[in-house]
Amino acid sequence: MAKLTLSFVSAYNERVEPLMNGTIQAEGVELIPTYSDPSETFWRQLKFKEFDVSELSLSSYLIARSRGMDFIAIPVFPARRFFHAELSYHGDSGIKQASDIAGRRIGVGEYQQTASLWVRGTLEHDFGVSQYKVDWWMERTEELSHGGATGFTPPKGISFNRIPPDKSIASMLVNNEIDVASVTRAFSRESNIIDRSTHIRAQGGDWSKVKPLFPDRMAEAARFVKQHGFAPANHAYAIRGDVARKYPWLAFNLYKAFFAAKEAWRDRFVESLPSGLFFGREYVAKTREILGDDPYPYGIKANRPMLDTIINYSHEQGLTPQKAKIEELFAPATLDL
Template sequence: MKLQLSIGMPRNPRSAPIFDGLVAPEGIDLVPTPVHPSELFWRQLRFADFDVSEMSMSSLMMTVARGDDRWVGLPIFTTRRFFHTEILVRRDAGIASPEDLRGRRVGVPEYQQTAALWTRGVLQHEFGVLPQEMEFWMERNPAHSHAGAVGFRPPAGVTIHQIPYEKSIGSMLLSGELEATLLYITDRNLVDRSRADLSDHPDIRPLFPDIAAEGARYFRKTGLFPINHGMIVRREILERHPWVALNLLKAFDAANAIADRQRMEHADYHLRAGLVPDSYRAVLAAPIVRHGIAANRRVLETAALYSHEQGLTPRPMRIEELFAASTLDQ
């Protein structure tokens, strides 16, 4: 069986073996197309361009909640990060802590995107800052946004302005029209338009001075490693060929194992060279990412809770509604 596949670029080492053909799902001939995730999700939600692809977990929950049954989720989780550590602020805005974001003008590429969902959830549950207490400015316009593709409307009590097309999050941060942004994307694609390099700009800094320390603090406290993107497959394909779901999951598990071996080879080099204390060996050897429902249920249920709390879905979506039935006990 030949299936059109798209995985967001730049390539993730945990899915690269699939994309490169090093690992092939049994009985499936994948035809890969590289597309930036921002553009990929818009294309899938609006045009359904690919048979199998990455998908924003937030958008998947929203489409299912709205009765769009074109897609079935696969518990293959290609990207995850501590997204709240990526908040940027203007140095002159007087924002010294997350609590200082109340009443501020805050940029966001896409209000419904999963990175923004997690960041708002952390701001609410860790620091007591509600989405209703910030003024959001969204960069993606209705014709080229995930929101436009699913008919999203701002939740009650939440202020979302549209950034004019001639401006961007980057330009508005530099001019002082925005005081912060939840996320900043400069990669060229059809939906994002910020281009200014803010990484070392004298007027801009991360909200959290020590990003790694904040990520470690959050993980130690909550045990959550937020999931951003999963995989989806056309429902019509699974209805005709139910075996496709588990064969794809098995292949991505094999690709993940390759990435883990490569990571440990890199870690072993540093351990042998004395660049990393040997006491870290057990920590480094522990799996970082695992696919499947069992290893990720709590993270998925937390994302579903945040989606409902933030008015993106009318209720917390159940895992059984989102993923292929054959994968639920994996």
């Protein structure tokens, strides 16, 4: 029997790459891969439903589903970061610790994106900084934002501003026009049409005044995991609803393939460390100390605390009108995984 041919879009990710290059295949499926920056992928999929299977922002997925958009997710989460621990501040802002962010100006790529959701939730629940006590500055334009594609606008009571089109998060932070932001994009070689920080990089200016909010990010990550029990996920993968309904077996077969791809990465993880990373094995040992042997657990059972938290944060931040039910967010064939 001929295989089902599906379009598949993802960023490069070591835990997904075996599916992209075909070394691992989903049973009964031939995936036609497209590599794409996540910012562009999510906009394209939310606006045009361009692909059969797509990497998708968890926050945008929750919003899209709350607005009746026709996708169904697979419980695989190969992208995780401690987003609040990546924040930097301008030295002239007077900020010394996370609780000092109240009343300050914070730059984000997009208000609804998952990174911003985790930052807001962590600042509020762990450090007492309400989202209503911060001035938010968003870099993306209305036309090229995920919020523009879903019709989302920030809730009433939020101090919301747009970064001028000739500036970026990075340029505003280094020039003390905002107080706090994550500027990792400004130092990446990757670029995309959605995020201005990838091409307005602000390499000029006095970067010595930009300081990490958490100088020991590993220690802060360990604190977060000890308190919450998980590492925050920001992306999942979703099937277009019409495709999932037509092929009810598809989600389970894709899950198995995603899981096999991740396990292949785990098997060669230490051996594949770049030779230039002199202390790579020490970092691996520290990662395992904080997160255990599997930093990227898949399935609903292993991720229920994380999923409950992101659903709660989404609702309390005004991104979604009610708390979604996990059983309605993921394909029926994956609910017992």
